[in-house]
Amino acid sequence: MLWRLCLLSLTLFxxxxxxxxxxxxxxxxxxxxxxxxVRLNVSFKGAELLLFGAKDTAGDVVVVVRGPQQxxxxxxxxxxxxxxxxxxxxxxxxxxxxxxLASSRPIYEILPAAVMESERIGxxxxxxxxxxxxxxxSQQTIQEFTDGLVRIMVKxxxxxxxxxxxxxxxxxxxxxxxxxxxxxxVGEYTVNTYLVADGVxxxxxxxxxxxxxxxxxxxxxxxxxxxxxxYGILAVIIAVISGxxxxxxxxxxx
Amino acid sequence: xxxxxxxxEISVNIFLILGMGxxxxxxxxxxxVGGGFLMTPLLIxxxxxxxxxxxxxxxxxxxxxxxxxxAHWKRxxxxxxxxxxxxxxxxxxxxxxxxxxxxxxxxxxIDLVIQLSYVVFLGIIGGLMLIESLRAMLRxxxxxxxxxxxxxxxxxxxxxxxxxxxLYVSAxxxxxxxxxxxxxxxxxxVGGGFxxxxxxxxxxxxxxAVVVGTSLFQIIFVTANVTVLQSVNNFxxxxxxxxxxxxxxxxxxxxxxxxxxxxxxxxxxxxLAIMVLGVCVKIALDLTLTPDDIYVLGNxxxx
Numbered sequence: 001m002l003w004r005l006c007l008l009s010l011t012l013f014x015x016x017x018x019x020x021x022x023x024x025x026x027x028x029x030x031x032x033x034x035x036x037x038v039r040l041n042v043s044f045k046g047a048e049l050l051l052f053g054a055k056d057t058a059g060d061v062v063v064v065v066r067g068p069q070q071x072x073x074x075x076x077x078x079x080x081x082x083x084x085x086x087x088x089x090x091x092x093x094x095x096x097x098x099x100x101l102a103s104s105r106p107i108y109e110i111l112p113a114a115v116m117e118s119e120r121i122g123x124x125x126x127x128x129x130x131x132x133x134x135x136x137x138s139q140q141t142i143q144e145f146t147d148g149l150v151r152i153m154v155k156x157x158x159x160x161x162x163x164x165x166x167x168x169x170x171x172x173x174x175x176x177x178x179x180x181x182x183x184x185x186v187g188e189y190t191v192n193t194y195l196v197a198d199g200v201x202x203x204x205x206x207x208x209x210x211x212x213x214x215x216x217x218x219x220x221x222x223x224x225x226x227x228x229x230x231y232g233i234l235a236v237i238i239a240v241i242s243g244x245x246x247x248x249x250x251x252x253x254x
Numbered sequence: 255x256x257x258x259x260x261x262x263e264i265s266v267n268i269f270l271i272l273g274m275g276x277x278x279x280x281x282x283x284x285x286x287v288g289g290g291f292l293m294t295p296l297l298i299x300x301x302x303x304x305x306x307x308x309x310x311x312x313x314x315x316x317x318x319x320x321x322x323x324x325a326h327w328k329r330x331x332x333x334x335x336x337x338x339x340x341x342x343x344x345x346x347x348x349x350x351x352x353x354x355x356x357x358x359x360x361x362x363x364i365d366l367v368i369q370l371s372y373v374v375f376l377g378i379i380g381g382l383m384l385i386e387s388l389r390a391m392l393r394x395x396x397x398x399x400x401x402x403x404x405x406x407x408x409x410x411x412x413x414x415x416x417x418x419x420x421l422y423v424s425a426x427x428x429x430x431x432x433x434x435x436x437x438x439x440x441x442x443x444v445g446g447g448f449x450x451x452x453x454x455x456x457x458x459x460x461x462x463a464v465v466v467g468t469s470l471f472q473i474i475f476v477t478a479n480v481t482v483l484q485s486v487n488n489f490x491x492x493x494x495x496x497x498x499x500x501x502x503x504x505x506x507x508x509x510x511x512x513x514x515x516x517x518x519x520x521x522x523x524x525x526l527a528i529m530v531l532g533v534c535v536k537i538a539l540d541l542t543l544t545p546d547d548i549y550v551l552g553n554x555x556x557x
Contacts, residue, residue, distance in 0.1 A: 044258035045265040073552025083541045085366055089552055148549025155547075182258065182265035183301070213260065220260040224489050232485025235313050235493050236478045239500055243320030246504030250325070 028056040029203040031193045037210040038180050038189075040217055046182045049209065051102075051191065052175040059197035060104045061166050061174045062111070064121055065209075067098025067158075068187030071131065074149045090137070090145040093129035097185040099153070102164040102176045112199050119194070119201065123150045123161040157181040178209075186211050261492035262306045268498060270300070275314065275502025282315075282503065283322045283510025284517075285466065285526045287447030290315055290477075291376070291533055293499070294444065302495070309484035309491045310499070315445050315477040317500035318507045319470045325511035326467030333418035333464050337471040339428035340435075340450070344476050347436020352483075355441050371442055372537045379452050380530035386456070387523035419460045419468075427458055432472065439480075445473040448530055455523070462519035 034050035051063060072095035075086040101122060103110060117125045128146055153159035158181065166176040178191070188208055195203040213221055224231045258265045274296055282289040290311050297307035326332055358364045410424035431453045439446035447469050454465045485491045514522060 040258055040263075042258055043256065045256040075550050075552045077545060077548050077550060079544075083366075083370075084545060086550065086552070091552070145549065148547065149551075151547055152549060152551055182256075183263065185263070217258060217260040220493060224261060224485065224491070224493075228486045228489060229482070231493075232482035232491060235485060235491050235496060236316055236481050238493065238497065239313055239316035239478075239481070240320055242497070242500050243317040243504050244324065246317075246321045246508060247324040250508045251328070 027059075027195060027202050028054075029193065029195045029205050030054045031191075031205045031207060033178075033191070033207060033209065036208075037212060038184065040184075040186065040211065040213045041215050042217060044182060044217075046184075047180045049178045049180070050175060051178055051193070052173070053193060053205075054172050055174070055195050055203075056172065057195075057197070058171050059195050059202060060110045061168070062104075062107065062121060062163075062194040062196055063100075063102040063166060063176060063178075064119075064192045064194075065098065065100040065178055066096045066190045066192075067185060067211075068096070068189070069094040070097050070185075071095075072149065073132075074145050074152075076145070076148075088134040088137070088141075089132065090130065090134070090142065091132035092146075092149065093131040095128055095149065096126070097187065098158050098180070098189065099123060099126070100160040100164065100178060102166050102178070104166040104168050104174065107163045110196050110199070111201075115199070115201060119192075121194075123154070123159050126150070156183060158183065180211065184211055186213060257494070257498075259302075259492050259495050261490065262302050262310075262495055264301055266300065266302075266495075271495065271498040272502040274300075275499035276506040277502075279318045279321075279503030279506025280510040280513070281506075281529070282318045282447075282470075283325065283507035283512075284514045285447070285451065285510075285522060285529075287445070287451060287469070287526070289318065289447075289503075290444035291372070291442075291448055292529070295533070295536070302492075303490075305488055305490045306492050306495070309481070309488060310496045312445075312477040312480040312484065313491050313493075313496040314499040314503055316474055316481060317496075318503035319445070319474045319477065321504040322507045322511055323467060323470045323474065325508060326463075326470065329463075329467075329515070330418070331463045331467035332471050333416055333460075333468045334471065335414070336416050336419055336421075336428055336454075336460070336464075337468045339414075339425050340432035340468070340472040341475055343429035343432020343434075344436040344439075344446075344472060345432075345479075347433035347438075348440045348476060348479070349436075350433075351437040351440025354437065358441075368442060369537055369541055371438070373534055373541065375438065375442075375449060376530050376534035376537070379449060380527045380534055382456075383452050383523050384527035384531065387520045387527060391520040391524070419458070419464050421458060421460060423458060428454075431457065436476070439476060445477050447473055448526075451526070452523075462522060466514065 031053035038047045071091060071093060073089055073091045076088045077084045078087045107122060116122050120127050130142060133142060150159055150161060154161055166174050168174050189211055191207045191209060193205045194201050255268045256265045257268050278289040278293045294307050294311045298304050323332060358367050410426050412425045413422060414425045415422050431450060435446035435450045438449055450469045451465055454460045455462055481491055
């Protein structure tokens with residue numbers, strides 16, 4: 001009996017050391033979304049999804065939403081002979097197309113930097129893969145390109161580097177609105193919800209959101225890609241007919 | 255009222271797009287230029303991805319050019335024979351242009367080349383037109399217009415009679431202009447009217463009224479070709495955006511053609527020159543003023 005207890009605690013100990021999540025103290029965390037997907041239809045102008053959940057104890061909640069990964073090139077512009085020219089280029093292999101962060105208190109009060117880094121929480125810890133870089137680029141240079149990428153994406157409303165607010169309702173319930181702007185990319189988005197207490201992640205839940213085109217949007221998009229030649233010819237025919245029709249209408253009035 | 259564009263993948267205001275189409279369509283009917291050199295930068299400015307802006311704009315120009323051509327044809331202002339010669343040159347030129355574009359792309363500075371060629375060509379053409387038309391205006395007030403002078407261009411072989419244009423010149427001239435315009439339009443992503451119109455006026459000595467209709471006639475075919483090629487190669491033609499633009503544009507072009515009939519040739523040319531110079535200055539400023547951020551997203555994106 002005693003050796004069994006020893007083995008159990010040993011297993012727990014080893015689990016604790018490999019993961020930031022502390023299973024010995026793991027707590028109940030349930031999360032759900034108001035809708036499982038974001039539908040890009042004709043009237044789409046951004047979408048708000050409600051994320052809500054319950055936990056069985058006091059503690060803070062952090063939510064991270066990541067869009068699909070993509071190759072993303074970032075170029076530096078330099079002034080040469082009075083003209084701004086694109087020069088050095090860095091290509092990131094796994095830049096998320098979307099990144100949003102929400103937390104129940106300012107993130108730096110909840111989590112130590114080391115945990116944020118290992119769990120890739122916050123735009124400072126995207127852990128980007130460098131696919132291409134200028135010859136002899138220093139760590140400093142790469143960091144400047146990374147900061148540049150984050151700045152551009154924040155400006156496009158695709159990255160959030162200041163955490164949005166998660167409302168805690170009583171001790172057990174929480175909710176937050178996830179905002180997807182009108183320029184989101186299609187693909188599978190991952191939502192990680194963390195329960196945090198005393199600077200340690202106690203529990204983590206992963207959910208997924210599909211961002212996809214529906215209805216006429218999806219049909220036009222698929223048609224354009226699958227039957228490109230016919231699509232192009234139809235586009236010209238539409239243009240010819242519109243031009244002709246407009247002229248006919250005006251001729252009658254004249 | 256917002257609408258989500260399936261290919262451009264952004265949400266835009268319907269009335270903004272209709273208004274932009276109407277405004278540019280008006281200018282296109284007025285001057286016989288496709289308006290691409292105005293609309294493409296405008297579309298990029300409101301957030302349409304550049305590749306989609308260029309390709310969709312070509313599609314829209316097809317519609318406004320047809321609407322414009324029909325309006326000009328009614329007044330007998332289209333020289334089909336001349337248009338055919340321009341078109342022959344245009345087909346050869348745009349093929350060469352696409353080849354040159356691909357070559358410049360491998361050198362890695364295509365964006366800069368595009369912007370610089372905009373500044374250079376718009377600057378030269380706008381400047382020359384402004385000076386010439388101001389002179390013509392002053393001259394018409396003081397004395398009778400001068401007779402067209404003959405130069406080496408009239409010594410070229412393969413002479414042809416162009417009745418509508420009241421010209422007897424070598425067929426090589428319109429073919430050459432079409433060729434040059436074809437190369438430029440492939441590189442700069444425009445119909446090329448703003449190059450063709452002054453070339454026909456100043457090099458060929460065609461009457462301004464006929465130039466406009468004939469230029470539009472040629473632009474229809476060039477932009478229709480570009481639309482199909484872009485659809486096949488880049489999937490970048492957004493039909494929804496194109497339809498919104500062309501609804502505004504075809505109506506605008508009709509009003510433009512009517513307004514053009516009321517203006518004198520010199521006045522038309524002065525207005526076009528000022529507009530061309532305006533776009534030139536804007537692009538030159540973009541190239542030289544310090545940008546908001548010294549980093550930009552490159553085009554190696556995608557999933």
